[in-house]
Amino acid sequence: MNARPHGAAEKVGAPTRASASPRSLREARTALAGLAAVFLVEMLDNSILNVALPTIGRELSASATVLQWITGVYAVVFGGLMPAFGALADRLGRRRIMLVGLALLGAASLATVFVTTAEQLIAIRGAMGVAAAMTTPGSLALTFRLFDEDGLRVRATTLISTVGLVGLAVGPTVGGFVLAFAPWQVLLLVNAPIAALSFLGIRCGIPVDEADELHRDLIDGAGALLGTAAIVFALLAPTLFVDAGTTSALPWLTTAVAVVTAVLFVVRQRSARHPLLDLALLARPLVSSGLAFKGAAGLATAGLGYLVTLQLQLDWGWTPARAAMGMLPQVVVLIAGGALIGPLVVRVGLDKAAWLSAGAVVCGLTVYALLGRFGYVWVALSLVLVAAGMRVVGVVAGTNVMRGLPPNRTSIGAALVDTAGEVTTAIGIAVGGTILASHFTGDIAATRWSSHQTGEFREAVTRAGLTLTALAAALVGWGIVRARRVAADGTTTSPAAEADAE
Numbered sequence: 001m002n003a004r005p006h007g008a009a010e011k012v013g014a015p016t017r018a019s020a021s022p023r024s025l026r027e028a029r030t031a032l033a034g035l036a037a038v039f040l041v042e043m044l045d046n047s048i049l050n051v052a053l054p055t056i057g058r059e060l061s062a063s064a065t066v067l068q069w070i071t072g073v074y075a076v077v078f079g080g081l082m083p084a085f086g087a088l089a090d091r092l093g094r095r096r097i098m099l100v101g102l103a104l105l106g107a108a109s110l111a112t113v114f115v116t117t118a119e120q121l122i123a124i125r126g127a128m129g130v131a132a133a134m135t136t137p138g139s140l141a142l143t144f145r146l147f148d149e150d151g152l153r154v155r156a157t158t159l160i161s162t163v164g165l166v167g168l169a170v171g172p173t174v175g176g177f178v179l180a181f182a183p184w185q186v187l188l189l190v191n192a193p194i195a196a197l198s199f200l201g202i203r204c205g206i207p208v209d210e211a212d213e214l215h216r217d218l219i220d221g222a223g224a225l226l227g228t229a230a231i232v233f234a235l236l237a238p239t240l241f242v243d244a245g246t247t248s249a250l251p252w253l254t255t256a257v258a259v260v261t262a263v264l265f266v267v268r269q270r271s272a273r274h275p276l277l278d279l280a281l282l283a284r285p286l287v288s289s290g291l292a293f294k295g296a297a298g299l300a301t302a303g304l305g306y307l308v309t310l311q312l313q314l315d316w317g318w319t320p321a322r323a324a325m326g327m328l329p330q331v332v333v334l335i336a337g338g339a340l341i342g343p344l345v346v347r348v349g350l351d352k353a354a355w356l357s358a359g360a361v362v363c364g365l366t367v368y369a370l371l372g373r374f375g376y377v378w379v380a381l382s383l384v385l386v387a388a389g390m391r392v393v394g395v396v397a398g399t400n401v402m403r404g405l406p407p408n409r410t411s412i413g414a415a416l417v418d419t420a421g422e423v424t425t426a427i428g429i430a431v432g433g434t435i436l437a438s439h440f441t442g443d444i445a446a447t448r449w450s451s452h453q454t455g456e457f458r459e460a461v462t463r464a465g466l467t468l469t470a471l472a473a474a475l476v477g478w479g480i481v482r483a484r485r486v487a488a489d490g491t492t493t494s495p496a497a498e499a500d501a502e
Helices: 029-045 050-060 064-092 094-114 118-146 150-179 191-205 221-244 249-271 285-315 320-326 328-336 338-374 376-403 407-439 451-489 495-501
Strands: none
Touching (some): 029 150, 029 191, 050 285, 064 094, 338 451, 407 451
């Protein structure tokens, strides 16, 4: 590795590693505020915009397919680019990449003021996804680098994750109330001051990366391009089948491109000297089980939130504020459920806690798919079950992934967990939006529907719910099988996998 002079990357006013490590969270409050704001923006963008979809659809004359991409493009770009930007941050500096990403996020948020078409909004959401991919991978690494003591690292990580989950929980509720007196653009403009706060906190409170904390391995650009393309084309194909029909060559060509790029990505990662993603890590039982559980939770949370928001406002005629109140069961569970995680894990262990929480997610989707059309009580029950499962999975799935990796690969594990959540979030929205678009005829954002359109919508919601249930159940089943392999072997990693990872 080519070392550079110790102070080469330092800037006036930026803290350096020569500074004493904080001895408490209070001493690091500036940095922690910046890091918590990063996670808050990520979680808000996953939840706050859903409640405004009917309003956006009417103002921008957006179809069901376009509404799907307004929400889904963020997760697609975020999940597809996160591994690439994680690799770039390891080489150029995590702090530097995060600051550039925050600047891009603030600029994209301010650009919302000038949006006049749905296509412009999709482009802005895509830019926000790029910014999120630049900021998220380094957040955990910067948190750990900030402190020398493991106890403080754990407390800091818990604090940051709690702030983000509160944002995820209250996003739809706050968004609904804001829409009662302000335009929908405000929901995205709020990212600008949060990004500014985060920029200042990280700029002033996080030390500059030193040369010995970075490496000079070549970036697997071909792997990054192939992986991103595979994800994007795979999510685009279902929408094209609805828009163009099965007789058109375009959706079939898109599907073929998705398959080919995915195969080429795997081949590339197996042959590259410095692969973007070491596939041997995914073969570890705890890693694959943790990612499967995380994927099931992301799929269910995104898909259910998308469908419930449209159902409450478009089918049942609720105002955005009332629909926000309807999401309160989810808010309460996500915020208060943290107190139950510790006792549950102590009582049944990490493995059983993962199975139970992932099972609750599947049960919640089943309740919604079969009974959600018959009254709000069933919608509320499904929200509670999915939120409870997701709250626990968010902890135990990540812990399982870390347990299954060697100590020098935990940063890659954190990126894998985030990527699994974002990709399945995009899949959940794509599944719901595609099935809805394929069944509903006419303008979904119209003020009044015919009885036939109402029937189409409800049938589509049921089918989408059942499809999401089947996908989530498959992921949970796979996760349980892989976790049981660990229990049967009595180890977290196999010798072969350990050798491959070194």
